[in-house]
Amino acid sequence: MNPAHDPVGLAExxxxxxxxxxxxxxxxxxxxxxxxxxxxxxxxFELPTLGKxxxxxxxxxxxxxxxxxxxxxxLMTRMPFHDWSKDADKHALPIAPSMGSTxxxxxxxxxxxxxxxxxxxxxxxxxxxxxxxxxxxxxxxxTSFAGVARQLVAVGYDDFDDRSFSEGSAGLLSKFASDVGxxxxxxxxxxxxxxxxxxxxxxxxxAKEYRRSASxxxxxxxxxxxxxxxxxVELEQKVAAFRGAAVRKLAPQVGLGxxxxxxxxxxxxxxxxxxxxxxxxxxxxxxxxLALTEFFKRSFENRTVPAFKAENGKPQxxxxxxxxxxAVKSLNLPADQAKELLQLDx
Numbered sequence: 001m002n003p004a005h006d007p008v009g010l011a012e013x014x015x016x017x018x019x020x021x022x023x024x025x026x027x028x029x030x031x032x033x034x035x036x037x038x039x040x041x042x043x044x045f046e047l048p049t050l051g052k053x054x055x056x057x058x059x060x061x062x063x064x065x066x067x068x069x070x071x072x073x074x075l076m077t078r079m080p081f082h083d084w085s086k087d088a089d090k091h092a093l094p095i096a097p098s099m100g101s102t103x104x105x106x107x108x109x110x111x112x113x114x115x116x117x118x119x120x121x122x123x124x125x126x127x128x129x130x131x132x133x134x135x136x137x138x139x140x141x142x143t144s145f146a147g148v149a150r151q152l153v154a155v156g157y158d159d160f161d162d163r164s165f166s167e168g169s170a171g172l173l174s175k176f177a178s179d180v181g182x183x184x185x186x187x188x189x190x191x192x193x194x195x196x197x198x199x200x201x202x203x204x205x206x207a208k209e210y211r212r213s214a215s216x217x218x219x220x221x222x223x224x225x226x227x228x229x230x231x232x233v234e235l236e237q238k239v240a241a242f243r244g245a246a247v248r249k250l251a252p253q254v255g256l257g258x259x260x261x262x263x264x265x266x267x268x269x270x271x272x273x274x275x276x277x278x279x280x281x282x283x284x285x286x287x288x289x290l291a292l293t294e295f296f297k298r299s300f301e302n303r304t305v306p307a308f309k310a311e312n313g314k315p316q317x318x319x320x321x322x323x324x325x326x327a328v329k330s331l332n333l334p335a336d337q338a339k340e341l342l343q344l345d346x
Contacts, residue, residue, distance in 0.1 A: 032044055042063065045067055055067045060143065119195060121194055122204075124219045134152070152221075157199065157203055160172065176223070250284065256277065267296075273324070
C-alpha cells in the first residue's frame with residue numbers, strides 16, 4: 001500500500017500481526033531456565049537472526065517476565081521486518097484441521113507426553129521441619145517441592161554411590177542417618193517422592209543391598225542432598241571473595257606459586273583440581289574435598305558460554321573441564337617447573 005494512503009501503517013501492522021504467533025512460538029521453543037547454585041535464575045531464548053538473549057532475576061517467574069519483555073522489545077524496535085519471516089517460517093503453526101481430524105499440534109503434544117520418561121513414586125516419612133525447609137528452598141528457586149526433592153535425592157544418592165567405593169558402608173550409612181537425625185525431634189508427615197526411573201531403580205537396589213527400606217534410604221539421601229546444597233551455596237560465597245589480588249595471594253598457599261591463571265581456572269571449574277591443591281583448598285574454604293569437587297563441577301556446567309560467530313564450521317566448546325596435565329602443558333613452562341606442577345596431582 002502506498003504510504004500516502006496508509007499514514008498510520010495499518011497494512012504493515014496487519015502483516016506484523018500475521019507473523020507474531022510463529023515468531024513467539026520459535027522463541028518460546030528455545031527458551032531455557034538455569035539456576036546456578038546461589039545465583040539468580042537465568043532465562044534465555046534464541047532466534048537465528050537475533051542470536052541468544054538472556055535475562056536474570058531472583059525468581060523463575062521474574063526471569064520469564066523479563067525475557068518476554070526483551071523479546072517484544074527486540075521484535076518491535078531492533079529487528080527489521082524483512083527478517084521476521086526468516087525465523088517465523090521455520091516454526092509455522094500447523095493449518096487448522098477439518099472436523100473429525102487430529103491436528104499435528106495435538107499429535108505432537110500427545111507424542112511428547114507418551115515419550116516422557118516415566119517417574120516412580122516412593123513413599124517416605126519426613127520430619128515436618130525438613131519438609132518446611134524444602135518448601136522454602138522450592139519457593140526460593142521458583143520451582144515445586146517435588147522438583148527440589150527429586151534433585152536433592154539424586155545429589156545425595158550420587159554422593160553415597162561415589163563414597164561407597166572408598167568408605168566403609170557402616171560409617172557411611174551412619175553419617176547419612178545423622179543428616180536426618182538433625183531434623184528431630186519433630187512431628188512427621190507422609191510424603192510421596194517422584195523419582196526418575198533410573199534413580200528409583202538404583203536407590204531401591206542400594207537400599208536392599210544395605211538392608212534398608214527404600215523409604216528410609218530415600219529420606220537419608222534427601223537430607224544429605226540438602227546438606228550438600230547448603231554447603232555449595234556457602235562455598236560459592238567463599239570462592240566469590242577470591243578475585244584479583246586475593247587469588248594472587250592464595251596461589252602460593254595451595255602450592256601453585258605464581259601460577260595464578262591455573263588457580264583461577266580451578267576455582268572457575270574449567271581446570272580439574274590436582275589432588276594436593278584440592279586438599280589445601282578444602283582447608284582454606286573449610287569444606288570437604290567432595291563438596292569442592294561437586295562445586296567445581298557445577299560451576300563448569302553452569303558457566304556462561306560466550307556468543308561468537310565462526311566463519312568456518314561450528315565453534316568448538318569443550319564438553320568437560322581441562323585435565324590438570326593438559327592445563328600445565330599448555331603453559332609451555334620450563335621442564336623443571338612443569339614437572340613440579342604435575343607432581344601436585346600424584
